[in-house]
Amino acid sequence: MNELTHRFRPWFWLIIVALAFGAYWCVKPKQSAQEFIESTKPAAAGAQQEAQLENAWVRVWKVSFAKGESLDFKKHDGPLVVVPLSPGQFTRTHTTGERIVVDLEPGQAYWYEADPQGTRVRDSLDATHTVELMVVELQPDVIKAWAYYKQSKMED
Template identity: 30%
Template structure:
């Protein structure tokens, strides 16, 4: 019985270590929150100097800034503009122009955290 307990304890330790070491705490990421037929909801944590890859949003979305900041939005043609998110405020963004991609860069010194509620229709 003692050996089973030790084996279980070691297994738990390995699992906990592997779970916590797979995603560093300071890595830009998207964390799914909720999804149904109408909406997809995720939390984005965008760390300074960790650009998001080129992407697009085919549907409109609401953004709720948990920790605000300024993102530089870089379009595929090289043009860019800043979007400033104020903590505690909500914003509405229309769908991206069809066929156009953009990337986002947090050029500040603190992470930006937002909740995105993207419509599916």
């Protein structure tokens, strides 16, 4: 190797790494500012949220609540299916004051509609032990496609 090639070799690899990073940045799924903020918020003490699956159709995560634990207020723009893995009493409290209380049976699926516009909910569990739930949420594009489909059927 001549001296010129040897001198520019570190720059060559730095440029290759920068191009690879740039290519990754361009093709990775985009995230809105609100989604980024929500994803960086830590779960409430004792409540663990673990992503299980995310694709174009659904987002699935496992939530573990310690005894009497609750999650901070949040908004679900789409409907949810909640499948408890252990028994407990599940309470959803809306900012409007409405409360929904359900005695959870392990393995039973529970359907929750999207939260009304302008409201948020707090989920809490009353149990003498840790309660685990699987939560399945439809992706926003699936919800929009379903709404469009229903609208087109009504026009026919």
